Amino acid sequence: MDWIKRNLFFLIGGLVALGLMGWAGWYLYSKVNENTSVREQLTAAYSELDRLNREKPHPGNRTVDNIKLAKDQQQQVKDLMAKARDYFKPIVAIPETEKVGGQEFTAALRRTIDQLQKRATNFSVILPPNYSFSFEAQKPKVTFASGSLEPLSQQLGEVKTLAEILFDAKINSLDNIRRVRISADDSSGPTTDYIEKRPVTNELAVLVPYEVTFRCFSQELADALAGLASSPHGLIVKTINVEPGAATTSTDPSLASSATAAPVFIPNPRLPAAEAESQAMFARRYGIGAGGRGAAGRYGPGGGGAGGVPLREPGAPPPPVYAPPVMAAPQPGQPAKGGLQTVLDEKQLKVTLALDIVKLLPQK
Secondary structure (H helix, E strand, O other): OHHHHHOHHHHHHHHHHHHHHHHHHHHHHHHHHHHHHHHHHHHHHHHHHHHHHHOOOOOOOOOOOOHHHHHHHHHHHHHHHHHHHHHHHOOOOOOOOOOHHHHHHHHHHHHHHHHHHEEEEEEEEOOOOOOOOOOOOOOOOOOOOOOOHHHHHHHHHHHHHHHHHHHHOOOEEEEEEEEEEEHHHHOOOOOHEEEOOOOEEOOOEEEEEEEEEEOHHHHHHHHHHHHHEEEEEEEOEEEEEEEEOOOOOOOOHHHOOOOOOEEOOOOOOOOOHHHHHHHHHHHHHOOHHHHHHHHHOOOOOOOOOOHOOOOOOOOOOOOOOOOOOOOOOOOOOOOOOOOOOOOOOOOEEEEEEEEEEEEEEEOO
């Protein structure tokens, strides 16, 4: 105890030094571990940098900052997407109101169908009898399934847009326009009005499928495709199926001979009276459909035989029989002589188009 009393300060200093040395050892050990962890991170960063330096494109250096260039290009893509929205304008719903009522939609539906039927008549496009443009199930209704009026009004606007493009192309006839079922009322409609597909949604838009079937010639088909391609509403043709169309020539059994039946001219009942009379005068002049009807026939006096030639009176001598000249067979190696060669003998086509209407989602 005397030694402690004499060396008290020395003892206290030694204990403090010993504590400081223990703390320094612990601190050194912790920092060694931290240094090891930092070294591993630095090694991984160097490895990643080395990997990026070998990548193509290169991330850049002091003179070329490819990362900034990538961000600039990303902004350019966003600007192009904003400009592209001008080519995917939404189709206006019918009726164009925020809240659609049942009676309001019924009136708009009937008015739109009547407008399309008149437009088809003006462009000489044949429609199925009393065609409702895929809204046969909704046409007689006044009340509709809950939550279906807004989608139906949107579909009505889309169907009207498609029909007008086809009418402007002057197709010969429209067989049907098929759409997606979106209402419980669609279960009672004819199957020819619907397709068994569903809309597809991705990160940018909703793709709504449609299918149209019509008959035309190649020029009208080209005009229809051009109209779809130039539309500002984002109409994308997915598939096209073309096959020979059935003949549409009408025949009258009373005009048929023992071998074949002669074609009969039937005026379009939807045409105005003046235009129908003009067609009738054309038929009387050239004898279209007049075979055997004569003055009491379909188009009044001046009927007569086919082709405008009057029928032969009873007892009159038979007309001279035309004897075609005998053509000598061409010698081998000599080209055959004759009339003009038929270059194009086009037949009517039946076309089925499967297409999508692109409806962009709102920008975030």
